[in-house]
Amino acid sequence: MAQVSIRKVVKAYDGGVQAVKGIDLEIADHEFVVLVGPSGCGKSTTLRMIAGLEEITGGEIAIGGTVVNDIPPRDRDIAMVFQNYALYPHMSVYENMAFGLTLRKFPKEEIRKRVENAARILDITPLLDRKPKALSGGQRQRVAMGRAIVRDPKVFLFDEPLSNLDAKLRVQMRTEIKKVHQTVKTTTVYVTHDQVEAMTLADRVVVMNHGIIEQVGPPQELYHHPKTRFVAGFIGSPAMNFIPARVENGSGALRVTLPNNITVPVPESRTARYQGAAGRDMLFGIRPEHLTEVKNLDRDNIAVFELTPEVIEPMGMETLVHLWLQGAEVCCRIDPTTPAEPGRPMQFAADLNHMHLIDPESGKVL
């Protein structure tokens, strides 16, 4: 019984600034949920309200069926991993991990068993006698997780735990966190600003912006079916292209006209969905991997047109081509073997099965 329910939760600071503007979220038992969004979107505040480090201005939060609004952190049965690890510098790794249990007056034997078990899971047994000062960033991160694991709490809370690590270690620890979750299966709420972390770790991703939840869903769903322009642009790297476009009704089929008089037909399967947009200015959204060099044309719904690359970025496994269409930056992903050079026009194919139309006023994806 360790689901977390967030109901109409509001966080307002003195002076009326609302950091969180009434969010609803149900987190199931054993689930790994990642809150992601740009800085200041309210994700950390939400996590800290779950932890009890921030007071809840309105609404309620329940952990395992008990409303915790007015319960101090120590009685919420949660554990938290902080961005800067927050290890007690004067205690050894063992003492750090044991501290919470010692304060709760667990028997010595039980503490020893739990710490050793957690140390084994995290592979830090040889470090137990060291002080945090003598540990590397990755090792500190493990100790911080160990401190959470030994408590065997209802919920794990992670506040940007990988932000202080270098890129390589971050990938490694990401895998580690996922592995630990698969072992201990504790309900987890994880906050990050890094959408890759969110995608790779989460059962469900919660995208937040300006204190509200933009969309909740499994990573693949968010990637392929974003509901708002913000989600479409935030998830995926490089980001989705947004090209100003006009939708027109012509001879029974819908057409989208892009700058430079490029016209692409709307696939038949989408005609009904986009009918209402006819005659209006919209944003044409397409991911870079769906805007590539022309290779196999034997699929449906491919539109081919000519564009002039301006900047070429070889990445190794792929090459990114940047160009500008009437002020809108467009990024295309091509095969590294395809010749491309700045200023020389080339043919591009857009995979319209993956196109999106976005209402620029409401920001909704149609």
Added chain:
Amino acid sequence: MSASGAAMTAGRTEGVTSLQRFTRRRSTIAFLMTLPLIAVIGGLVVYPAGYAMYLSTLNRRMTEFIGLEQFAILLDTDTFWMVIAQSCIFAISAVFLKAAIGFWLAHMLHDIPAKGQRKWRGMLLVPWVIPPALSTLGWWWMFDPSYSSINYLLNVFAVPSVPWLGEPWWARTSVIIVNVWYGAPFFMIMYLAALKSVPEQLYEAAAIDGATGFQRLRYVTLPMMRNIISITILFSLIVTFANYDIVRVLTNGGPRDLTHVFATYAFQVGILSGNVPRGAAVSLFMFPLLAIFAYFVLRGVTRRNKEES
């Protein structure tokens, strides 16, 4: 559904009290923790300050309210004007010399290889470590009219003996010398800490921009140290202005009351001569001057905090 709702409400009512108690208790605990501090500040600083003002309005026997009579009497005596002048001369020249010597020595220390700095720093801070009342005793002996070891050294270099404590201007100089000797190491340590906090890259950038040594000092070091210099100087002005130990041990105000500063004069009038109200009045004369210094110190501190945040 209804069961879980009931459980929630139950949890809630129970919780309300516990978290509210938790936050309310935080304020109460915080207040209790600061209570001894408040007692010290209130009982030993604020109350005595008010009491001093009250005392200064009484007559000598402390039986009658006489308003600002004590202040008027003080301002009528030459000795008191002398005390004001001497306090200002003493504080300003001593602080200026301490700051200059400290600044110079901090630079010299900063210039030598890091390996030796600790040793030199340790030696040069010794005057600050010895209780000033005791080291001044040593100076007194060195200034002794017939046995002065300083005069002996001067005579070796064919300089005539100096009547260190016997002649007013020399006595004033002696007091300043001892105070500078005692306080310069403090400035040195403060400036050294400030120098060490200037990022090395700034000097490298300045060197690449073609700055000479003097220009680096003028455009990099001084602006970076400005706050600490002003705070140290103002703080030292307060302490030096209110100094007691050195004057008391070295000259005890003599010759002919010409080296008295506020503190020693207040002591002489208020405690040795038993005129408590007038002594309190003498002390209180320091207050406006100190308040001005304190204002500048505080302004410096807050400005620095604003810049940092």
Added chain:
Amino acid sequence: MSTSGATRDLPGIYAKAGSLSSERRWALWVAYISLIFSAIIFLAPPVYMFITSLKTSAEVANLQGNPWLVRNPTLENYTAILTNPTFLTFFWNSAKITVMVVAITMVISTLAAFALARMRFWGSQALATGVFLTYLIPETLLFIPLYQIVGGLGLLNSSWGLVVVYPTLTVPFCTWIMIGYFASIPKELDEAALIDGASWSQMLLKIFIPVAMPGIIAATIFAFTVSWAAFVYPTAFVTTPDEMPLTIGVVSQLVRADTFAWGQIMAGALLAALPPVIVYAFLMDYYIAGLTAGATKG
């Protein structure tokens, strides 16, 4: 520790010396000459005190010859002063007063600094400013009303009176630097402790005090040296030798006792100055950290 720091700095120095060798060498000469010159002046008084303390009264009184040399070194001044019951009483009084004042100061300022650094409450900002302001008030401003107050309590001529008033010298500064040290502890550390289930007292005792140990040591050293060196209060409040601490005891009683006991006076002054000097010698880094904390923190 210091050797590793030195080796790290060496390449930089050699690089500088290599590129600007003549200018650099000249600057080094100036630096060393200034340092040697000032070290001689700074150390001359204590050295001369020591020289005098090794002389017999006859040698002190002898006007012939160099006063900076000792012809017949003797420890008789030290044996005399150490068997002098008055001096031992002064020493005992100083020790007693200082230990109590340091203990009181550390309890008051640690508690208050923890509350001021971590628990926002009504008036906490004003109180922090008040602490800083009282730290700026010199003791000579208030010793006359305090004289009346201490007298009213019947504590004149008693070391207890000094224990009562010395906290005005120590508490504001110690609180101030402890606030700085506590404020530099990352906030996440207390949040982690809060989640781990620590109460306020456990947070203070098990997290803050151990983590801020360098600050506690620096503040303790400060309280110790200030109480040991205090001069105005004992001079004003204590006139009976039995209750005098060392500073005023040495200055008033030894000097008055015998006009030509300079050797003994110097021996007494040096012995009286010894405890703070020893503390300084062994804990120099903490001492300096505490000294500079007042201006660099806050």
